[in-house]
Amino acid sequence: MGNPVDHSKSPWIHARFAQLTGEPVEYGKRLIGLDEFPQAVRAFIAEGGKGCNITVPFKFQAASLVTARSARAELAEACNILTFRDGGILGDNTDGIGFVADVERNAGVPLAGRDVLLLGAGGAAAGVLGPVLEARPRRVVVANRTFGKARALVERHASLAASMGVELSAAGLDAVPGTFDVMVNGTASSLGGGGVPVDARVLKPGALAYDMMYGPAAEGFLRWAREHGATGRDGLGMLVEQAAEAFLIWRGMRPPSAQVLAELREELAR
Numbered sequence: 001m002g003n004p005v006d007h008s009k010s011p012w013i014h015a016r017f018a019q020l021t022g023e024p025v026e027y028g029k030r031l032i033g034l035d036e037f038p039q040a041v042r043a044f045i046a047e048g049g050k051g052c053n054i055t056v057p058f059k060f061q062a063a064s065l066v067t068a069r070s071a072r073a074e075l076a077e078a079c080n081i082l083t084f085r086d087g088g089i090l091g092d093n094t095d096g097i098g099f100v101a102d103v104e105r106n107a108g109v110p111l112a113g114r115d116v117l118l119l120g121a122g123g124a125a126a127g128v129l130g131p132v133l134e135a136r137p138r139r140v141v142v143a144n145r146t147f148g149k150a151r152a153l154v155e156r157h158a159s160l161a162a163s164m165g166v167e168l169s170a171a172g173l174d175a176v177p178g179t180f181d182v183m184v185n186g187t188a189s190s191l192g193g194g195g196v197p198v199d200a201r202v203l204k205p206g207a208l209a210y211d212m213m214y215g216p217a218a219e220g221f222l223r224w225a226r227e228h229g230a231t232g233r234d235g236l237g238m239l240v241e242q243a244a245e246a247f248l249i250w251r252g253m254r255p256p257s258a259q260v261l262a263e264l265r266e267e268l269a270r
Contacts, residue, residue: 002055017255059123066091078123096131098242111135114181121149125186200228
């Protein structure tokens with residue numbers, strides 16, 4: 001469920017997971033009006049729906065709709081997965097686990113000891129920050145157009161950062177301190193066709209520049225990364241890995257995410 005949602009490859013991913021695991025899953029996509037999200041969830045439950053993924057711009061709304069949250073969803077205050085069970089709505093967030101798995105396992109870039117810049121303070125960035133801190137980078141800066149939102153997100157994660165030995169701070173997009181090994185675009189700039197919201201000086205030579213968007217929406221960001229000596233990566237792997245975690249929650253088994261990611265990239269290249 002989201003707005004927009006036409007571009008989503010999640011139905012293809014979950015259909016392939018179902019084929020490979022033999023699990024009986026029917027998964028589609030629904031465009032939801034901006035003021036219709038709670039009604040849409042209730043209608044889906046009434047139809048017999050068992051769960052759903054949530055994408056922009058409803059992840060914060062989803063967190064306020066649930067009857068129970070996982071610890072990671074509680075920290076993020078955002079949900080990208082709902083499970084309908086025993087008359088309740090269970091909220092979770094698999095975005096961060098999906099992101100870390102894609103960066104460390106699929107891209108081969110360990111986050112431990114690195115300097116990480118996270119752009120944005122919306123639902124996508126909120127879901128990623130906790131698992132990134134648990135990967136024990138040296139430093140994480142959350143930068144956002146509205147500094148107060150970045151500061152609130154940082155304050156909510158301060159205890160976790162301290163327990164992991166990670167230096168965590170907030171900044172405005174025009175005042176990002178230092179340079180970074182990994183830059184993550186968790187804003188909607190690519191989806192809206194806008195430019196990269198920070199200056200390229202934040203990139204260390206050979207840095208990983210990661211856009212959570214994928215497909216045509218990410219092409220401008222990837223081109224910008226190449227032009228400034230960074231290794232660009234889109235969010236397709238994150239999409240597949242967070243979907244695999246959702247599948248595990250719903251069906252009790254982990255699908256072969258690496259195989260499905262390779263197949264999806266080949267499918268999109270045709």
